[in-house]
Amino acid sequence: MTAKTATGYLVRHEANPQLAARWRRATEEPAWVRWTLISIALTFLGLFLVLPLLVVLYGAFEQGLSVWFAAINEPDALAAIRLSLLVVVMVVPLNVLFGVAAAWAIAKHEFRGKPILISLIDMPFAISPVVVGLIFVILFGSQGWLGPWLAAHDIRVIFAVPGIVIVIAFGTMPFIARELIPLMQQQGKEEEEASLTLGANGWKTFWYVTLPNIKWGLIYGVILCNARALGEFGAVAVVSGRIRGETNTMPLHIEVLYNEYLFTAAFAVSSLLTGLALVTIAIKSVVEWLDERSREATAISHEGAVS
Amino acid sequence: MPLTRRRRVIPGFGLTMGFTLFYLSFILLIPVGGLLLYTSLMSWEDFWQAISHPQVVASYKLSFGASLIGASINLVFGALVAWVLVRYRFPGKKLVDALVDLPFALPTAVAGIALVTLYASSGWVGQYLQVAGIKVAYTQLGVVVALTYIGLPFVVRTVQPVLEDLEAEREEASASLGASRFTTIRRVILPSLLPALMTGYALAFARAVGEYGSVVFISGNMPYRTEITPLLIVAKAEQFDYHGAAAIGTVMLLAAFALLLLINGLQWWTARRGV
Numbered sequence: 001m002t003a004k005t006a007t008g009y010l011v012r013h014e015a016n017p018q019l020a021a022r023w024r025r026a027t028e029e030p031a032w033v034r035w036t037l038i039s040i041a042l043t044f045l046g047l048f049l050v051l052p053l054l055v056v057l058y059g060a061f062e063q064g065l066s067v068w069f070a071a072i073n074e075p076d077a078l079a080a081i082r083l084s085l086l087v088v089v090m091v092v093p094l095n096v097l098f099g100v101a102a103a104w105a106i107a108k109h110e111f112r113g114k115p116i117l118i119s120l121i122d123m124p125f126a127i128s129p130v131v132v133g134l135i136f137v138i139l140f141g142s143q144g145w146l147g148p149w150l151a152a153h154d155i156r157v158i159f160a161v162p163g164i165v166i167v168i169a170f171g172t173m174p175f176i177a178r179e180l181i182p183l184m185q186q187q188g189k190e191e192e193e194a195s196l197t198l199g200a201n202g203w204k205t206f207w208y209v210t211l212p213n214i215k216w217g218l219i220y221g222v223i224l225c226n227a228r229a230l231g232e233f234g235a236v237a238v239v240s241g242r243i244r245g246e247t248n249t250m251p252l253h254i255e256v257l258y259n260e261y262l263f264t265a266a267f268a269v270s271s272l273l274t275g276l277a278l279v280t281i282a283i284k285s286v287v288e289w290l291d292e293r294s295r296e297a298t299a300i301s302h303e304g305a306v307s
Numbered sequence: 308m309p310l311t312r313r314r315r316v317i318p319g320f321g322l323t324m325g326f327t328l329f330y331l332s333f334i335l336l337i338p339v340g341g342l343l344l345y346t347s348l349m350s351w352e353d354f355w356q357a358i359s360h361p362q363v364v365a366s367y368k369l370s371f372g373a374s375l376i377g378a379s380i381n382l383v384f385g386a387l388v389a390w391v392l393v394r395y396r397f398p399g400k401k402l403v404d405a406l407v408d409l410p411f412a413l414p415t416a417v418a419g420i421a422l423v424t425l426y427a428s429s430g431w432v433g434q435y436l437q438v439a440g441i442k443v444a445y446t447q448l449g450v451v452v453a454l455t456y457i458g459l460p461f462v463v464r465t466v467q468p469v470l471e472d473l474e475a476e477r478e479e480a481s482a483s484l485g486a487s488r489f490t491t492i493r494r495v496i497l498p499s500l501l502p503a504l505m506t507g508y509a510l511a512f513a514r515a516v517g518e519y520g521s522v523v524f525i526s527g528n529m530p531y532r533t534e535i536t537p538l539l540i541v542a543k544a545e546q547f548d549y550h551g552a553a554a555i556g557t558v559m560l561l562a563a564f565a566l567l568l569l570i571n572g573l574q575w576w577t578a579r580r581g582v
Contacts (some may be wrong), residue, residue: 027478030487034395041391042403044384047432047454049406052413052421055431059424098330101323109320119571120331126337126563128517130537134556135342136543144549145341169335193316202318224412231414234519234537238544246418251416256436258420258524270417277412283407 001263056274077246080253080269083161084095085150087249088229091169095225096218099176104206104212107184118181124173132170133238136163159241164249171259172225179221187213209258220287227280228278318432339560346557349550356502362530363539367558369447370536377454381511382548385462386504392463393470411460415520421454423525437556445527452536453521458511465507469577502577509573513566517559 010041029037060208071077096301102121124132138144140157150157157163186230195205211218235249248256250269257266348355357363391397392404410418426433426443438444443449473496481491519537526533536559543552 012391027475027482027488027491036396037387038391038397041388043401045388045406048459049409051425051431052418052456053409055424056417093534098327101330102327105323105327106318109324109390110319110394111324117327119567120335123335123339123563123567126513126517126567127517128537128540128559128563130516130519130540131342131556131559131563134540134544134552135338138345138549138553139338140525141342141549142549145345165332170338173330189317196316196318196499205317206319217326225410227414231412231417233414233416234517234541236542237519251414254414254416254420263424266420266490270414270420273417277414280412281405281408284308284408285401
């Protein structure tokens with residue numbers, strides 16, 4: 001509908017360039033206003049986005065690659081990297097499972113209370129990471145609900161790896177689900193229904209029909225979940241106990257280094273996470289570009305069908 | 308209605324819904340309920356004393372006040388950035404657009420040490436501000452800077468799609484009826500953007516109130532002056548004062564629920580207004 005009207009205007013403008021110019025003047029700002037606004041926006045973003053990025057990279061590589069490498073190739077840093085990767089390996093698959101299951105239930109079926117379920121999935125976004133950590137300290141800590149029972153069975157959750165895994169699973173829970181739900185809703189269920197009518201079972205339908213359609217959204221969701229899991233700080237700070245070489249994840253190790261005035265080392269470890277953040281937003285751009293292109297392709301094929 | 312009672316064609320509802328509810332219960336609902344139950348078992352006096360201690364009240368003022376200021380800065384500049392990205396062409400636009408998500412992807416601890424290094428009195432930005440007599444690092448202004456950083460993507464990303472879908476006809480109609488460009492923006496464009504602006508504002512505020520990692524480095528954590536509420540929760544938990552931590556944590560949790568309700572309401576409004 002919109003596309004058609006827009007084309008209509010385009011045709012009229014082309015027929016009468018003078019009129020087109022007058023229209024443009026009425027619905028556009030003069031060049032000096034445009035460039036002033038662009039400059040203000042870019043200055044703001046330069047100050048808040050680009051400078052922090054540059055200061056991390058500068059701090060990391062200021063003293064050369066060998067110092068950067070030495071800061072990372074150090075037992076405590078390597079232990080932190082290993083722990084962070086271990087946590088990611090456990091948390092991301094859980095969130096993939098949850099995200100796909102929740103999106104399948106929400107996008108492909110109708111049921112009462114759907115908005116409430118979606119709000120619940122959003123909840124970790126709103127809760128302070130520090131409160132997330134506290135919740136699990138109160139559940140599993142030595143003076144918490146299950147503390148005495150866990151102590152009697154010699155199970156450590158708080159100040160140990162399980163606690164870190166749980167709080168990060170809590171904090172990153174929405175990312176994949178929130179990426180997949182709108183995507184699967186937008187794609188509707190005709191293709192799945194067709195596949196099922198043709199005799200494929202549910203698993204086959206998911207594997208050969210749904211999964212290829214949500215592939216890119218899923219990949220972006222995984223990468224984002226990955227970045228956020230590696231970067232989680234407040235919640236881990238509460239439950240980890242900050243035991244060097246044992247329960248320090250990468251962000252906690254950065255904090256330790258910074259507080260010990262080992263700035264180059266702190267920025268070196270930070271540069272790894274910064275690189276990952278840049279990869280994350282690059283993948284997001286690629287996914288959006290692919291999405292736009294496929295939407296344009298459908299729009300063109302529809303237009304062809306109409307004419 | 309017989310139509311809705313039709314057999315479900317797509318299988319797997321029981322399995323996926325069951326797993327979703329199971330996972331949500333164990334990771335989210337039972338733990339959150341545990342905190343609320345723990346707090347509810349405290350006596351009212353203990354609870355009130357914990358949440359109304361002057362040091363805690365000072366932290367609420369800072370956390371909520373700085374979050375409001377940060378979200379307001381993001382409201383103005385976020386709207387401007389969204390406008391510039393949707394309406395104008397300039398070199399490097401794609402790159403700038405992608406970079407807007409950086410605060411969402413960059414770990415908060417990394418942002419924290421980057422900001423304090425920038426704004427310290429010897430930092431790239433701090434040294435010039437010091438000449439002007441402005442101190443940012445280890446002051447309340449530093450908290451505002453960190454919370455502005457962390458909320459930056461929200462207003463941009465909620466306003467951008469609405470602005471893209473805005474029909475050119477309405478601006479043309481307004482112009483053809485003799486309105487100046489300024490009047491058109493104020494009377495036609497701004498009202499259409501209002502729900503999205505408010506949603507972005509609320510999201511940025513909600514994110515800022517609970518923020519910990521990016522703030523603690525730049526704030527300096529001086530009692531009564533630059534201590535945010537999440538910091539007090541961490542401090543109390545580290546001293547094994549679970550009651551105090553749980554009481555303040557419950558206040559933050561209830562504030563988060565209220566904000567989530569507000570945001571849901573605003574999103575519903577945005578969708579209904581649909582341009």
